[in-house]
Amino acid sequence: MSKLAVVFWSGTGNTETMADAVVEGAEGAGAEVEKIAVADWSGNVADYDALALGCPAMGDEQLEEDEFEPFFEDIEGDLSGKKVGLFGSYDWGTGDWMETWKERAEGDDADVVDTVIANLEPDDDALASCKALGAALA
Template identity: 40%
Template sequence: MASLNIIYYSATGNTEEMAKYIAQGAKDAGADVKVINVEEADEKSVNADFLAFGSPAAGAEEIAPEIVEFIESNKDKIFNKTVGLFGSYDWGTGVFMESWVEQLTSENFSIVGEGFINHLAADDDEKIEKCKEYGRKIVL
């Protein structure tokens, strides 16, 4: 059974909610999934077949520093894994995800698709299903 660890930072709960639905999609696809707040994550948190990182858009559409620092400090352990990226945003257009994917791709990370973003919460059936679909996509 494939394993997926989802490591996220959430300021308002929207990204945490996405993480839970992404986890559900990966579980539905047969994966063993752990959802970990980055504030509780350690170097063992990257010990999985697949990883996903979640961040809301912070400031001027930037990745939360907590996630950036975690990835930087564990880069050598993450480098050879398939990684999903997801996040939520309120204002702006969500370009933070495009920048994040470009940055990690330029560092030779294997990113699933173009990442996945939600405007605010995953609070309707369509948004929830898209989260689950991304979870399945990461592990398949």
């Protein structure tokens, strides 16, 4: 059984809704899943087979800077060879932040399985994609 951490930051609840769908998909595929708000992360990347990371676009299409960006910077050196999925919502722009984030993770030699973005509140298609992401990481 694979062990998956779903680590997220959510301001309005949209990214947490996506995190819940990732958890549902992973559990449905038989994974042991821990859902963790980024502020509560005290884990070690090495303890997990895969990571699903969720963060909305903030400011000029960037990761949330007070909690999520420092967390991601801290784990970047530990992502080599890890299966990783990235997800989050955005309100404006074109979703460039996700492509930048994916490139950063791949630059750390992570195996980025998929990315999922939703404009504002995730619709049924976005939630289905999140469930599929969870299953792919399981």
